[in-house]
Amino acid sequence: MSDGLFISFEGVDGAGKTTQVQQAHNYLQERGLRSRVTREPGGTPVGLTIRELVLHGLAAFPSVAVTGGTDVVDASDDLAPRTEALLYAADRAEHVAQVVRPALERGDIVLCDRYLDSSLAYQAGGRDLSVDVIRRLSLWASQDLLPKRTYLLDADPSQSKSRLDHEPDRLESAGDDFQQHVRQAFLQLAQREPDRFLVIDATQSIEQVWQIIQDDLDKLVEGREPDLPQVDDDLPDVDDENDDTGAQDDADKDESAAGYEDDEQATETDWTESADTSDQDDQSMESGTAGGDADDDSVPVGSRARWLLRPRLLRKTR
Numbered sequence: 001m002s003d004g005l006f007i008s009f010e011g012v013d014g015a016g017k018t019t020q021v022q023q024a025h026n027y028l029q030e031r032g033l034r035s036r037v038t039r040e041p042g043g044t045p046v047g048l049t050i051r052e053l054v055l056h057g058l059a060a061f062p063s064v065a066v067t068g069g070t071d072v073v074d075a076s077d078d079l080a081p082r083t084e085a086l087l088y089a090a091d092r093a094e095h096v097a098q099v100v101r102p103a104l105e106r107g108d109i110v111l112c113d114r115y116l117d118s119s120l121a122y123q124a125g126g127r128d129l130s131v132d133v134i135r136r137l138s139l140w141a142s143q144d145l146l147p148k149r150t151y152l153l154d155a156d157p158s159q160s161k162s163r164l165d166h167e168p169d170r171l172e173s174a175g176d177d178f179q180q181h182v183r184q185a186f187l188q189l190a191q192r193e194p195d196r197f198l199v200i201d202a203t204q205s206i207e208q209v210w211q212i213i214q215d216d217l218d219k220l221v222e223g224r225e226p227d228l229p230q231v232d233d234d235l236p237d238v239d240d241e242n243d244d245t246g247a248q249d250d251a252d253k254d255e256s257a258a259g260y261e262d263d264e265q266a267t268e269t270d271w272t273e274s275a276d277t278s279d280q281d282d283q284s285m286e287s288g289t290a291g292g293d294a295d296d297d298s299v300p301v302g303s304r305a306r307w308l309l310r311p312r313l314l315r316k317t318r
């Protein structure tokens with residue numbers, strides 16, 4: 001695998017993972033480093049379907065509950081613990097194959113909102129399945145892919161739960177004992193792998209938690225070259241540089257601005273889109289001026305304009 005960097009964020013429900021993933025993503029992008037936000041379950045189209053099932057049970061599929069043999073199951077029946085474990089593993093297999101590995105191979109920094117430690121904490125710690133079996137299952141599903149760093153946002157679940165503003169899902173409604181076991185399981189995992197985990201007291205403010213993550217992130221990405229050249233205000237305007245194709249540039253600029261806004265939104269609201277829309281960007285970057293190689297002159301003006309405009313857009317859209 002190339003020099004991609006895989007980072008996961010873990011913790012009980014409401015600990016602040018999504019908030020910190022977004023902070024990290026914004027920070028890395030501001031530094032010109034390419035990061036990709038994703039999550040489990042639900043980082044792919046298949047994963048989104050699995051997510052519905054594991055978070056809401058058959059209630060999410062009323063037609064199946066009715067037609068699938070109501071004498072055996074109905075929408076109120078819960079999933080068997082092993083079924084649940086296999087569904088999370090299936091989500092992981094799809095996610096790693098379709099999103100995480102390709103991104104790492106492109107050299108991206110992948111920020112993953114939950115990963116295999118959640119299976120170890122919830123399915124083994126919470127549901128009492130064997131840690132060893134769940135670990136082997138997860139490693140099989142992911143073909144042995146482990147994060148380089150895992151930020152464990154630690155909080156008492158009774159406290160973090162009060163932060164949630166949505167109806168509790170299957171796991172969130174599994175009871176206080178279950179949540180306490182999950183928390184303890186996370187802490188034990190962290191103790192076992194101190195080099196990979198950084199445990200953070202998640203009852204601190206968002207800014208305090210972020211400060212700890214940022215300090216660590218800085219060390220992890222030290223020496224990484226920004227993917228995007230920084231636009232210096234002294235540089236000629238892109239339009240001036242390509243006078244003869246000004247009209248084309250304007251079109252590209254609009255397209256680029258719109259495209260970037262879309263990317264940002266996708267990261268926040270539509271997890272599968274975030275994976276898909278990247279291909280276009282990656283293509284324009286790869287075919288851009290990164291290495292200043294012999295193909296430079298053949299780079300379409302539009303690509304060059306997009307390349308140069310991106311950092312400026314980043315600043316404007318924050």
Ligand SMILES: Nc1ncnc2c1ncn2[C@@H]1O[C@H](COP(=O)(O)OP(=O)(O)OP(=O)(O)O)[C@@H](O)[C@H]1O
Pocket residue numbers: 011012013014015016017018019020163164202203204205206207209
């Ligand atoms: N350190 C913090 N202090 C206070 N509130 C916080 C903190 N971190 C996050 N929040 C708030 O708590 C709520 C839940 O945060 P977030 O969605 O980031 O948690 P999460 O761990 O991703 O939750 P889930 O496990 O349900 O996905 C949000 O409203 C967020 O703004």
Ligand SMILES: Cc1cn([C@H]2C[C@H](O)[C@@H](COP(=O)(O)O)O2)c(=O)[nH]c1=O
Pocket residue numbers: 013039040041055088114115116117118119120122123171172
């Ligand atoms: C990856 C993974 C997740 N879970 C649980 C943990 C949460 O309760 C939900 C996911 O909801 P979130 O809003 O995205 O945090 O699923 C699990 O039990 N096992 C896993 O492997």
